[in-house]
Amino acid sequence: MANIENMKRIPDDVVEYSLFLDIPSDIEDDKIFDFLQKLADSIIAHFSTRLVNYIWQHESFHLRPVLSTNESIPPHLYGSTSFGDNIDDEWFIVSLLYEITKEFAGCVVRVNDNDEEFLLIEAADALPKWLNPETAENRVFVYNGDIHVIPIPESPEDYTKFPMFTPSLREAVACVRDCTSLTRCSQAVQNHIKKRLSSFPQKSEESIHHVNCYLPTPLAVLLDSYPSLVSAGVRRFYYRDPLELKACRPMKRFKPDDLIKARVKMTRCLYAQLVQQVFAPDRRSGWPIIAPSNPEFLEHDIGVKLAHGFEILCSKCKEEDNVSVDSENLDSSNIRWQQFKQSLASKGYFRGEIEGSTLYTKLLNEAKQFYLSQVSSTDDDVGDIGQLVLLRLKTLEPKFQEFRTSTQNLPPSDDDSWINVTPEQVDELMKSAGGLAAENQTQPFDLSKISQSMSRFVEHESGIDGAEFPKEAVENGDGDGQVVGSGMIEAMQKLFGWYNFIITKKDFEMLHL
Structure with a gap:
């Protein structure tokens, strides 16, 4: 169960968020979990056009119901996301939470990272003097698209509205809803924070980088069908150790004897992580060592790094012979998946494409990938991700030959001059x-x-x-x-x-x- 009372310190690269939704009083206690689960699916589906195709640095945005035995903590939706080295993921989530509070009436949001109330740092120059890390506990929330701070009472009248000492979360959420006009921060504070958020969601598109590189055909098809998986491969390469590289000597799964030039979509942060590391493959792997003077050095360099990252991923799980293509169980018997799929369709996610068309199938695959990340207990287990990669490769195998002929006329890679800052x-x-x-x-x-x-x-x-x-x-x-x-x-x-x-x-x- 999530501990949202900050009894444990949040890691440096993690953002935590709690969504306190308005639960009807007539809902029975044993129905609250299902109510919250449906709300979580509705929220994800509502913002599907932003979320499904988003390439996360490490972990994705996700929500799960939390029912606490502590009376001071109301039932809510909780999520935590490790954003790694890409701070933009954290601010993308904040912008999303702001939008959620505007679209879903009564939703009060609390968001923290290792700096605790980090939103206040953006508005440091406009904050009231009494507000500091000690007095801010359980007083800072997002509601109706604005930042709210529960003030400390200064007059007898205030004592009837605001808590003198640290309020419980139940008290704080009720206070924000009941005294909205009094807890809403000044416009100066709002402007500081919204200035930081103003570049989203456009910034998410601007941070995308397309690069052409030489990849084994199976890996090229995988990343074309499931672009979001690229971050897992980059991460395993970037944080590799000598023992993990031993698995790359035989290159059991991504051999260099079937290379094609493919276009890979990733974020600028992921691209920078690949480019900035000098790497030469083990000669026993069969991968050729290309001289930096070669005009296609970058295409080969990016490709060999991605192949090694995914080889390490797959080496940490069971053999592919044990992978079942039916393990996802995303068919008509999966009611939650069907409801989620219908919600996506109602929000225009499939862009009016006919079911079965190439684009529809690609969008459906990406939606499945995102849905599985939502229902999975964790998207951080290396073995689980490797198992998923092997499963995907089995289902995509019939497309390998077709893909070899479809990548002959690729547009050039995106300009990467942005990587050099003067x-x-x-x-x-x-x-x-x-x-x-x-x-x-x-x-x-x-x-x-x-x-x-x-x-x-x-x-x-x-x-x-x-x-x-x-x-x-x-x-x-x-x-x-x-x-x-x-x-x-x-x-x-x-x-x-x-x-x-x-x-x-x-x-x-x-x-x-």
Whole structure:
């Protein structure tokens, strides 16, 4: 069962999300699980055009019902996704959660990662002073497409509406629904977060990279039919160890004696992971070593790396003779699959294609792949993924010969000049992320202002909780925009995520050790 009370620390590359839906009061307790399961399927189907074809870095977005024996935790849908090295996956999920709260009435969402309430970091400059990691627990939610924060009561009237101490999740969700206008954050906070989300879902399409490479025919057909599997192969190659490479010496499944040039779809992050590693195959594997001066070096280099990644995957599972093509059981007897398929059709997922057509079959295969990732207990088990690859290869075998003749006229690979970032581009990214865009800098950088800001901070009298940033430094009371825009204090706030948090003198002194 999911532990959403943060009793365990969330790993660095994982985002967790809990969806508290409005459950009708007349539903019997033993029916709530099925109710939530149907809602989860409805949510996935509603956003199928975004989700089914999405190539995840590691794990996919998924939802499962949670019924807690703890009265303070209401029944809800829960999910966690490891996004690996691709932070865009995390923000894609956040944008999706925002849309879910707008499309499904009464849905209150909580989302966290190892930075806890990481959404607040985006709006650091606009947050109320009382809000910090200690006071934010169980107070930050997404509702109706907006960020909501349950305030700490300040007046007798507030005590009847808002909890003074950390609320339970049941209390917090009810508070957000009952006091929506009072818990909704200021427009400045909303704007900061929505600016971060404004590039989605378009950014998902922009991050796709197509590359032509030489692959064994079975692997080429597999990745053409099930593009989302590419991330599993890249991951196994990227995190390979010497023992795993031993399985690649005989190359039992992806031999280089049947190579064809194929077009592979992946994300820019996956492509960068493949390109940036120098790799030479073991001569015993039969794979040729191509000189970097060869005009087709990149096509061979990408292909050999993908083949080795999938060889490692398949080496960790049972022999293919033990794989049953009927193990999926996605036929008319699988009611949940049939309902999901009907929901996809009603949302226009199949683009009006006639059942049985080439495009319809491809879309159906991708939908099956995504559906299985939703019902699977885990999509992180290497052996399970390898088993799935072997199953797919068996079912796709009749297409191998046809595919050999269909890849003769491929469009060129996508331009990959984006992988080389200039120092000027880095500077521009830093400025835009820190709010120091050129148009906002009206005065030249003055080191004396930094010195003055630091002196005021050191000499400032501390309170019971430590020294706070001097008001004039934070609010820029002297009218000089440079103190805030380019001053050391604000730079430290942004760099270390201290936004409006209290810093003790001991903390400050530690920076100078």
